Amino acid sequence: MNKPDMSKQEAQEIERLRQKIRRHDTFYYIHNQPEISDREYDRLMQELKDLEVRHPEWVTPDSPTQRVGGKVADRFDTVAHKIPMLSLDNTYNVGELKEFRERVVKGLVDVSSDEIEYFVELKFDGLAVTLTYEDGIFVKGATRGDGKKGEDITANLKTIHSIPLNICAGKEKIKLMEVRGEVFMPRKSFQKLNEIRAATGETLFANPRNAAAGSLRLLDPSITASRKLDIFVYGVGFMDPMPFSTQYEVQSELEKMGFHTNSNRYLCGNFEEVLPWIETWEKKKDELEYDVDGLVIKVNSLDYQKKLGATSRFPRWSVAFKYEPEKGETRVENITCQVGRTGAITPVAVLTPVTISGSTVSRATLHNEDEIASKDIRIGDRVVVEKAGEIIPRVVEVIKSVGERRGPRFRMPSKCPECKESIYRSKDEAVLRCTNSVCPAQLRERLLHFASRDAMDIDHLGPAVIDQLVSKGGVKHFSDLYKLKLQDFVRLERLAEKSAQNLIGALEKSKSVGFARVLYAFGIRHVGQRAGMILARHFHSMNKLQKAEKEELEFVMEIGEAIAESVSTFFGQKSNRDEIARLAELGIEMEFKGEAMGDRLAGKQFVLTGSLKLFTRDEAKEKIAALGGRVMSTVSKKTDYVVVGVDPGSKADKAKTLDIPRVTEDEFKKMVEK
Numbered sequence: 015m016n017k018p019d020m021s022k023q024e025a026q027e028i029e030r031l032r033q034k035i036r037r038h039d040t041f042y043y044i045h046n047q048p049e050i051s052d053r054e055y056d057r058l059m060q061e062l063k064d065l066e067v068r069h070p071e072w073v074t075p076d077s078p079t080q081r082v083g084g085k086v087a088d089r090f091d092t093v094a095h096k097i098p099m100l101s102l103d104n105t106y107n108v109g110e111l112k113e114f115r116e117r118v119v120k121g122l123v124d125v126s127s128d129e130i131e132y133f134v135e136l137k138f139d140g141l142a143v144t145l146t147y148e149d150g151i152f153v154k155g156a157t158r159g160d161g162k163k164g165e166d167i168t169a170n171l172k173t174i175h176s177i178p179l180n181i182c183a184g185k186e187k188i189k190l191m192e193v194r195g196e197v198f199m200p201r202k203s204f205q206k207l208n209e210i211r212a213a214t215g216e217t218l219f220a221n222p223r224n225a226a227a228g229s230l231r232l233l234d235p236s237i238t239a240s241r242k243l244d245i246f247v248y249g250v251g252f253m254d255p256m257p258f259s260t261q262y263e264v265q266s267e268l269e270k271m272g273f274h275t276n277s278n279r280y281l282c283g284n285f286e287e288v289l290p291w292i293e294t295w296e297k298k299k300d301e302l303e304y305d306v307d308g309l310v311i312k313v314n315s316l317d318y319q320k321k322l323g324a325t326s327r328f329p330r331w332s333v334a335f336k337y338e339p340e341k342g343e344t345r346v347e348n349i350t351c352q353v354g355r356t357g358a359i360t361p362v363a364v365l366t367p368v369t370i371s372g373s374t375v376s377r378a379t380l381h382n383e384d385e386i387a388s389k390d391i392r393i394g395d396r397v398v399v400e401k402a403g404e405i406i407p408r409v410v411e412v413i414k415s416v417g418e419r420r421g422p423r424f425r426m427p428s429k430c431p432e433c434k435e436s437i438y439r440s441k442d443e444a445v446l447r448c449t450n451s452v453c454p455a456q457l458r459e460r461l462l463h464f465a466s467r468d469a470m471d472i473d474h475l476g477p478a479v480i481d482q483l484v485s486k487g488g489v490k491h492f493s494d495l496y497k498l499k500l501q502d503f504v505r506l507e508r509l510a511e512k513s514a515q516n517l518i519g520a521l522e523k524s525k526s527v528g529f530a531r532v533l534y535a536f537g538i539r540h541v542g543q544r545a546g547m548i549l550a551r552h553f554h555s556m557n558k559l560q561k562a563e564k565e566e567l568e569f570v571m572e573i574g575e576a577i578a579e580s581v582s583t584f585f586g587q588k589s590n591r592d593e594i595a596r597l598a599e600l601g602i603e604m605e606f607k608g609e610a611m612g613d614r615l616a617g618k619q620f621v622l623t624g625s626l627k628l629f630t631r632d633e634a635k636e637k638i639a640a641l642g643g644r645v646m647s648t649v650s651k652k653t654d655y656v657v658v659g660v661d662p663g664s665k666a667d668k669a670k671t672l673d674i675p676r677v678t679e680d681e682f683k684k685m686v687e688k
């Protein structure tokens with residue numbers, strides 16, 4: 015086959031793969047019903063990536079491979095909204111809602127009140143964004159900002175898989191369209207994110223909305239990509255001509271175009287039908303996987319909406335009905351300070367237990383020094399505490415009564431509450447930190463993370479054991495754990511000999527968890543499990559990684575500036591390098607599995623066809639990659655080997671035509687496992 019023909023075939027293949035991936039994205043991210051396994055999906059994506067590497071001239075901004083890849087910015091550009099992004103007027107009770115209805119009826123003079131339909135939607139508690147599509151391609155996304163101007167966050171929005179990058183693939187093109195929606199972080203992702211942040215010593219987000227907002231405003235899209243954000247699209251800001259006549263139709267058509275809309279939406283023939291939904295959702299909202307703080311009621315007809323118009327801030331055709339978060343009153347018995355893994359000191363209010371939303375609340379986070387000062391929270395105060403959904407309880411306000419005598423203003427400690435060393439506050443953070451790198455509180459948290467299941471997976475090494483090892487076992491570094499003998503453990507309180515033996519076994523086993531996990535276990539800022547894996551795969555060994563310059567780290571796919579920065583800072587510290595040397599000495603494996611075989615297949619291109627019996631496809635790919643080779647999806651003159659499994663496809667025939675060596679699975683095994 016001659017070259018132009020091959021190229022044509024590859025161009026078609028690229029388009030076919032993109033359409034297939036888009037379809038599976040919709041199944042997975044929008045309908046929550048994947049049709050293929052993750053592995054199969056990754057395979058499609060890899061095939062597309064391979065082809066795009068060979069034909070960079072064909073990479074388009076709407077390709078599924080372009081979700082992460084935006085550059086790290088030093089600021090966001092300002093975007094003027096074509097149509098202002100208004101806010102909604104709030105109502106808190108049925109009386110106020112009825113007043114809204116009166117205003118609507120009055121505004122539509124020649125329409126009888128029972129002809130007015132309403133549309134009820136959930137009010138998602140996230141961040142409003144606008145998405146612009148030109149000729150069906152997603153070109154710009156922005157925050158609401160002040161309503162007139164927002165910030166250009168296109169690169170970050172592209173990382174949200176439920177935002178389609180092309181809405182007209184294979185369909186009639188829409189010239190210009192601006193849709194509006196709410197970006198949010200599902201509660202589970204929020205919890206997980208905070209768990210990781212706690213483990214890596216970063217300050218916690220107070221609620222999913224803050225986490226979503228914080229994630230969207232990161233200058234490095236590769237970090238946004240790891241944040242598991244989602245969107246519900248609820249309206250059209252601009253479309254010319256406007257083909258829809260009702261809000262009901264807007265939502266159904268947006269859904270058909272491939273946008274993620276929310277299925278809890280109701281067309282009400284008249285205003286009376288709206289009211290039962292308020293009661294229904296008051297309780298039901300807590301069962302959702304995302305935060306909802308009320309309902310939004312909209313006049314259904316777009317024609318009536320236009321007639322009603324807007325004030326300078328709110329549309330007259332819509333209103334929000336807000337559920338007040340559940341609150342409780344109690345007393346602050348004490349304020350204590352906790353020291354996290356990186357030394358961050360977080361004040362916590364110890365409360366007289368109070369029941370809110372069915373659970374007992376006895377502690378509330380006070381976030382930081384500034385929060386306590388601005389609310390002037392003191393020991394002994396009566397306070398209002400709020401708990402909505404999964405949110406960590408927080409103190410909303412102090413209940414002050416005239417003439418009441420209060421305790422002194424709360425002052426943050428001037429020394430670390432654990433190790434009594436000095437603490438500091440850097441100028442760009444509200445957080446106080448203990449400066450002592452061997453502070454027992456920090457050490458305890460670091461050891462807990464090190465031993466955790468996804469890290470070194472040291473069974474039986476829980477908080478009770480770690481506390482004692484730190485306070486009386488002389489453990490100062492991770493490496494000290496591996497120097498402990500059976501009798502050191504037996505000496506600890508509440509630890510039977512059997513458990514001590516198990517611990518020794520678990521420690522021994524942990525030595526070979528692999529390089530990627532070791533990297534994660536160190537708790538380097540921003541280095542989660544995925545980054546650990548990417549770095550391990552790329553650099554193969556701790557030796558090479560330690561020597562990598564920041565620029566080299568940034569060059570690694572999916573490693574953004576922030577990760578690169580903290581990794582190079584970490585390895586720049588002598589104390590960390592010394593600790594790594596001690597761990598290596600004690601037998602902790604810090605080489606990527608397979609690396610020992612060197613770069614034997616460097617530059618070699620493989621194609622796999624047919625099903626393999628001895629390896630999964632991913633294993634085969636990993637082995638090739640570990641030896642420096644690459645796996646491509648199509649056979650070409652550049653292919654070095656075609657691995658032929660059972661029931662091979664046309665790729666085996668093509669290899670024969672092009673005279674490319676074909677190897678059986680057994681031969682392949684020998685090649686990679688020698």
Ligand code: IVH
Nearest residue numbers: 100101102135136137138142196248310329
């Ligand atoms: S419509 C012109 N629908 O609530 C009216 N907004 O308080 C535009 N929101 O800025 C808003 N869910 O961020 C609409 N189903 C929904 C919504 C919703 C959440 C947010 C949106 C808006 C804010 C106003």
